[in-house]
Amino acid sequence: MTTITTTDKTALYFKDWGQGRPVILLHGWPLSSDSWDDHAMAIAHAGFRAIAYDRRGFGRSSQPWSGYDYDTLADDLSAVIEQTGAQDATLVGFSMGGGEVARYMSRHAGKRVAKAVLVSSVVPFMLKTSDNAEGTEQSTFEAMTKGMTEDRAKFFGGFFKDFFGVGVLSNPVSEELLQWARNVSMQAGLNATLRCAESFATTDFRPDMAAFKVPTLIIHGTADKTVPIDAAGRAAAKGIAGSMLIEYENAPHGLFATHKARLTNDLLTFLRE
Numbered sequence: 001m002t003t004i005t006t007t008d009k010t011a012l013y014f015k016d017w018g019q020g021r022p023v024i025l026l027h028g029w030p031l032s033s034d035s036w037d038d039h040a041m042a043i044a045h046a047g048f049r050a051i052a053y054d055r056r057g058f059g060r061s062s063q064p065w066s067g068y069d070y071d072t073l074a075d076d077l078s079a080v081i082e083q084t085g086a087q088d089a090t091l092v093g094f095s096m097g098g099g100e101v102a103r104y105m106s107r108h109a110g111k112r113v114a115k116a117v118l119v120s121s122v123v124p125f126m127l128k129t130s131d132n133a134e135g136t137e138q139s140t141f142e143a144m145t146k147g148m149t150e151d152r153a154k155f156f157g158g159f160f161k162d163f164f165g166v167g168v169l170s171n172p173v174s175e176e177l178l179q180w181a182r183n184v185s186m187q188a189g190l191n192a193t194l195r196c197a198e199s200f201a202t203t204d205f206r207p208d209m210a211a212f213k214v215p216t217l218i219i220h221g222t223a224d225k226t227v228p229i230d231a232a233g234r235a236a237a238k239g240i241a242g243s244m245l246i247e248y249e250n251a252p253h254g255l256f257a258t259h260k261a262r263l264t265n266d267l268l269t270f271l272r273e
Contacts, residue, residue, distance in 0.1 A: 001060060004053065006079045008067060013060035014053035014080065018044025021114075022086040023271065025052040026077070026097030028120070029200060030156070030185040030193050032059030035094070035256055042264045048271060053080055055097075057192020059184070068195035070203050074103035081112050088114040090271060094256060095227060096200045098123045098236075103203075106211035116216045117270065119263070120253050122227055123236045124205045134231035141201040148194060156185045162225045165252025172258040209239035216243040217270045219263065221251030 003011040015033060023043050025036040033052035040050035054061040056076060057068060067073070077100050081089060089112055093101035098121025105116065128135030147155035160166075160181045164173045185193075218240070220233025229247070237245035246266060248259055255263050 004080050004083045006056070006076050008064065010056050010064050010067065010076070011062045012053050012056060012076060012080065014051060015040065016084060017041070017050045018048055020048040022049040022051055022084070022089040024080065024086060024089050024091050025050065026091070026093040026100050027052070027055065028095030028097055029196050030058065030188050031181065032184050032187065034059070034184065038260055039256065039264050039267060042268065043271070046268050046271070051080065051084055051086065055196070057196065058188040063189035063192055065191065068192055068199055070099050070103040070199055071107060073100045074107045077104045078108050087112050090115040090117065092117040092119065092267065093121055094119045095253065096122055096196060099200055099203060099205060102205040102208040106208040110211060110213055113214055115214050115270065116212060117219070117267065118216070118233070118236055119219045120221065120224060120227055120255055121218070121232060121236065122200045123232065124209060124239050126200060126227065126231060127202055132231065134228070134235065136228070136231070141197070144197060145194060148197070152190060152193070153182070153186060156182050163252065164254040164258055165223060172252070173254070177257060206239060209236070212240045212243070216240050217266070218243055218245045219248065219255065219266060220245070221248045221253065221255055223250045224253045226253035
């Protein structure tokens with residue numbers, strides 16, 4: 001199995017497809033790099049190099065006890081960039097992965113990065129506070145922790161319905177895809193799942209916004225219930241100078257599946273510019 005070794009000796013599983021300018025794909029919580037497969041294939045076929053890896057604690061990567069804070073996760077991304085020899089890379093972060101992109105840009109000064117993309121991203125700050133009125137209530141995250149601690153499998157059964165916008169009158173993904181997402185989420189360690197949820201819920205990326213010195217594309221669904229657009233995509237667009245925001249009308253959080261063709265097209269258009 002192909003892995004990258006981080007500074008604390010954690011093994012990160014990764015895929016490296018195609019040749020050309022590198023595109024590094026960071027997956028969301030609580031999935032794995034497999035969630036990027038359709039897009040990675042399209043990127044590789046279009047003449048780019050698609051690199052996707054499993055975050056520590058998730059998928060096929062090691063499950064260490066510690067290291068689920070964003071500083072360490074950004075250092076993991078740095079190890080991926082260094083050990084794959086990526087130059088002039090485009091970083092594409094989905095959901096939680098957007099936080100790794102933001103923290104890498106500030107903590108590692110955007111080294112070797114030419115472009116950035118935030119898709120349904122948690123950036124800049126998810127938690128509702130006195131100076132972040134559009135954020136999500138602390139009680140919501142406490143309920144998530146309680147649900148995962150009591151019965152993680154049952155929790156994910158409901159979580160992914162909102163994630164993909166499944167409702168009484170809306171069924172944008174198959175039952176088989178929902179089952180796949182539940183299966184992948186259960187591959188992650190419980191400690192990693194809980195600690196990463198705490199990190200994306202409470203980490204304030206607003207100070208990292210000024211570190212985006214490269215062309216940045218932001219994509220977010222207007223009906224995202226998992227990471228609402230007002231506190232995330234729209235706020236990120238205001239905070240990142242020169243960024244471009246594309247809103248997917250009535251789209252849920254899991255754009256990589258529900259709006260697969262459109263997302264692929266928007267990514268390739270941005271890569272080719």
